[in-house]
Amino acid sequence: MSLPVYASPLERIWHYTRLVICGLIFLFLIAPILIIIPLSFNAEPYFTFTEKMLAFDPSGYSLRWYDLLLTQPAIPADVPRDSAWWAQVWRESAWVRAAKNSLIIGLFSTIVATVLGTIAALGLSRPEMPNRRLIMAILISPMIVPIIITATGLFFFYSSPCALIAWTGLSQYCGRLTSSYVGVVLAHATLGIPFVIITVTATLIGFDQSLNRAAASLGAPPTTTFFKVTMPLILPGVISGALFAFVTSFDEVVVVLFVAAHDQQTIPRQMWNGIREQISPAILSVATILVVISIAMLATLEILRRRSERMRGLSPQ
Amino acid sequence: MADSSAPAGGLLTTSDGRSLKSALASAQKRAKRRAFLLVLPLLAFIVITFIVPIGQLMHQAIYNDGFSANMPRVTAWFAETPPGTPPDETAWEALALDLKDAAAARTVGVVGTRVNYEMSGTRSLFTSTARAASRFEPPYREALLEEDAKWDDPVLWGTMRQVSDAYSANFFLAALDMTRDVNGKIVPMPEDRQIYVSLFLKTFLLAGLITFTCFVLGFPIAHLLATLPMRWSNLLMILVLLPFWTSLLVRTTSWMVLLQQQGVVNNSLVSLGLISEDGRIQMIYNQAGTIIAMTHILLPFMILPLYSVMRPIPPSYVRAARSLGATSWTAFRRVYLPQTLPGVGAGSLLVFILAVGYYITPALVGGASGQLISNLIAFHMQSSLNWSLASALAALLLGAVLVLYWLYDRLVGIDNLKLG
Numbered sequence: 001m002s003l004p005v006y007a008s009p010l011e012r013i014w015h016y017t018r019l020v021i022c023g024l025i026f027l028f029l030i031a032p033i034l035i036i037i038p039l040s041f042n043a044e045p046y047f048t049f050t051e052k053m054l055a056f057d058p059s060g061y062s063l064r065w066y067d068l069l070l071t072q073p074a075i076p077a078d079v080p081r082d083s084a085w086w087a088q089v090w091r092e093s094a095w096v097r098a099a100k101n102s103l104i105i106g107l108f109s110t111i112v113a114t115v116l117g118t119i120a121a122l123g124l125s126r127p128e129m130p131n132r133r134l135i136m137a138i139l140i141s142p143m144i145v146p147i148i149i150t151a152t153g154l155f156f157f158y159s160s161p162c163a164l165i166a167w168t169g170l171s172q173y174c175g176r177l178t179s180s181y182v183g184v185v186l187a188h189a190t191l192g193i194p195f196v197i198i199t200v201t202a203t204l205i206g207f208d209q210s211l212n213r214a215a216a217s218l219g220a221p222p223t224t225t226f227f228k229v230t231m232p233l234i235l236p237g238v239i240s241g242a243l244f245a246f247v248t249s250f251d252e253v254v255v256v257l258f259v260a261a262h263d264q265q266t267i268p269r270q271m272w273n274g275i276r277e278q279i280s281p282a283i284l285s286v287a288t289i290l291v292v293i294s295i296a297m298l299a300t301l302e303i304l305r306r307r308s309e310r311m312r313g314l315s316p317q
Numbered sequence: 318m319a320d321s322s323a324p325a326g327g328l329l330t331t332s333d334g335r336s337l338k339s340a341l342a343s344a345q346k347r348a349k350r351r352a353f354l355l356v357l358p359l360l361a362f363i364v365i366t367f368i369v370p371i372g373q374l375m376h377q378a379i380y381n382d383g384f385s386a387n388m389p390r391v392t393a394w395f396a397e398t399p400p401g402t403p404p405d406e407t408a409w410e411a412l413a414l415d416l417k418d419a420a421a422a423r424t425v426g427v428v429g430t431r432v433n434y435e436m437s438g439t440r441s442l443f444t445s446t447a448r449a450a451s452r453f454e455p456p457y458r459e460a461l462l463e464e465d466a467k468w469d470d471p472v473l474w475g476t477m478r479q480v481s482d483a484y485s486a487n488f489f490l491a492a493l494d495m496t497r498d499v500n501g502k503i504v505p506m507p508e509d510r511q512i513y514v515s516l517f518l519k520t521f522l523l524a525g526l527i528t529f530t531c532f533v534l535g536f537p538i539a540h541l542l543a544t545l546p547m548r549w550s551n552l553l554m555i556l557v558l559l560p561f562w563t564s565l566l567v568r569t570t571s572w573m574v575l576l577q578q579q580g581v582v583n584n585s586l587v588s589l590g591l592i593s594e595d596g597r598i599q600m601i602y603n604q605a606g607t608i609i610a611m612t613h614i615l616l617p618f619m620i621l622p623l624y625s626v627m628r629p630i631p632p633s634y635v636r637a638a639r640s641l642g643a644t645s646w647t648a649f650r651r652v653y654l655p656q657t658l659p660g661v662g663a664g665s666l667l668v669f670i671l672a673v674g675y676y677i678t679p680a681l682v683g684g685a686s687g688q689l690i691s692n693l694i695a696f697h698m699q700s701s702l703n704w705s706l707a708s709a710l711a712a713l714l715l716g717a718v719l720v721l722y723w724l725y726d727r728l729v730g731i732d733n734l735k736l737g
């Protein structure tokens with residue numbers, strides 16, 4: 001990006017203007033995310049920097065909004081914080097419960113999406129795969145179809161999931177999937193699958209199929225070949241696909257709004273309520289925690305990418 | 318070797334005597350089946366948890382048995398008589414008895430609502446008449462008319478005949494701002510009730526605008542990242558990927574915080590003296606809020622495909638153009654830009670597809686003027702409870718998105734979709 005020696009003065013001006021413009025766009029991208037971090041430590045119930053904060057007066061900052069996360073909806077705040085109090089927080093705090101739900105739903109939907117998605121990606125990247133393009137289009141479609149359409153469809157489907165098998169006469173034995181963990185997990189797995197497919201097939205493009213044939217010629221059965229040869233090589237792709245699937249679930253609110261009940265309240269759902277009703281700086285403290293989590297995810301992904309690049313450098317192309 | 322490949326009748330055979338051609342064909346078939354079997358579990362999963370629900374949504378858009386299921390006798394009468402038949406005493410009796418049953422089963426509200434979709438102001442007619450239905454005696458015509466003279470309206474009977482068929486395209490017509498007149502002819506809605514077509518247009522227009530702003534902001538960034546040395550571009554890439562990985566609700570919240578009237582941006586402008594204390598700009602809860610927040614959220618989807626196309630473009634092409642006498646602008650326009658077009662297409666289509674169906678951000682920061690079609694679908698699902706109309710709108714939106722998706726697959730190829 002360095003300026004060539006033959007650049008005219010006008011080009012020099014343009015070069016630096018361009019750098020300034022790019023800097024401003026980067027600011028546009030990153031500032032909104034970073035600005036909520038200091039704001040979440042505001043001692044006052046405002047969404048802007050108070051004079052005390054700008055003067056870096058410690059009394060302008062506080063952890064009160066983080067504390068509020070623990071005590072909502074009705075846990076006494078000004079009592080000694082012994083183990084009984086923490087136990088109560090663990091049981092009753094709305095945000096802690098939402099976090100537990102988000103983790104449980106995220107974990108199970110990630111497992112479903114990653115296992116099914118990785119197996120399918122193995123099939124999709126075989127050269128013999130029939131109708132590859134069409135099947136790929138179907139498997140990616142949950143990412144493309146507007147979430148409101150998916151949520152509406154799932155709402156109808158979950159109201160009577162067994163209408164499909166009504167002809168067997170067994171439908172009377174199964175109930176509804178609305179207001180159930182299973183329903184949310186299945187829906188989130190569906191939404192996460194495209195990401196797993198995309199990342200794992202991308203990793204498999206760089207995968208040398210002759211390694212599989214070599215393992216087979218040495219007498220390894222297909223499962224051994226998979227776990228000893230294929231899996232270690234595509235693991236970075238699988239993990240980043242799993243991370244994508246987890247984040248998709250962890251960030252999903254519309255399906256939860258449509259098919260889940262109070263018991264399946266997740267963090268995004270709780271945030272949605274908070275933003276819609278009366279937005280309090282407590283939302284900013286949750287947002288800050290989520291930003292920190294996404295920074296951690298990004299760092300993990302970056303490490304995986306470097307590792308995979310290193311390994312690909314070793315494997316014969 | 319000799320026994321396996323010896324030509325028997327001119328054909329090559331395998332060791333067990335089959336012709337090589339058929340052995341190869343069956344081996345290929347087996348490989349195909351194996352590959353497909355690996356994909357099958359996921360395909361079945363997606364069909365059940367995704368394709369079937371969307372099928373049900375489509376069905377809901379053309380099927381509503383709110384009337385026919387709860388008013389069986391009138392429905393039967395409509396089925397027996399040709400359209401346009403004036404109601405005879407059988408019809409009046411059927412109506413009175415159906416209303417009585419519906420009142421007892423507490424389903425008359427459903428019936429009234431269904432008729433009300435086609436002819437406004439009729440829901441209360443059904444519910445109020447049903448309240449008196451237990452007292453009705455023959456002759457039923459007089460009894461019903463005594464309760465409410467509106468029952469004699471031929472338009473009402475025409476409407477009831479229409480809705481007595483559970484399958485109906487009327488919800489699609491309504492979603493396209495059209496309706497049927499008394500004779501069943503398709504006519505445009507009255508002006509004041511035409512909202513959906515213009516909302517579709519607005520959605521596409523806003524999505525187009527957001528795509529354009531994403532392109533304008535994304536292109537310089539992608540170009541910078543593609544031309545910097547790898548070490549630097551990887552570092553700056555983090556600034557693009559961090560928003561991409563941050564929760565959508567977090568990003569929407571931060572825009573709410575920034576753009577509020579008492580928010581950071583307005584406060585800074587006031588303290589810089591650019592605007593006065595009462596001249597604070599309304600930047601959120603309107604279209605502007607939707608556009609700003611959605612541009613921010615979708616920008617990485619533009620930058621990443623652009624970057625992946627720009628990175629491999631050799632810088633020597635532009636240098637060659639310059640050495641042949643082109644100005645830097647001409648070299649950029651005639652040599653560099655055409656090579657980036659696949660990335661421009663991929664990024665723009667992706668952003669447009671995602672923007673057209675956006676729900677969360679407009680719902681939170683859009684106010685009244687920044688709502689998109691998805692928000693209206695949600696409104697009909699959750700508030701007005703007109704699920705069939707919501708489904709018809711959703712089906713139309715889905716159709717548009719699938720056309721764009723097909724276009725994306727043709728032009729870019731789904732295999733080329735990359736994330737980070």
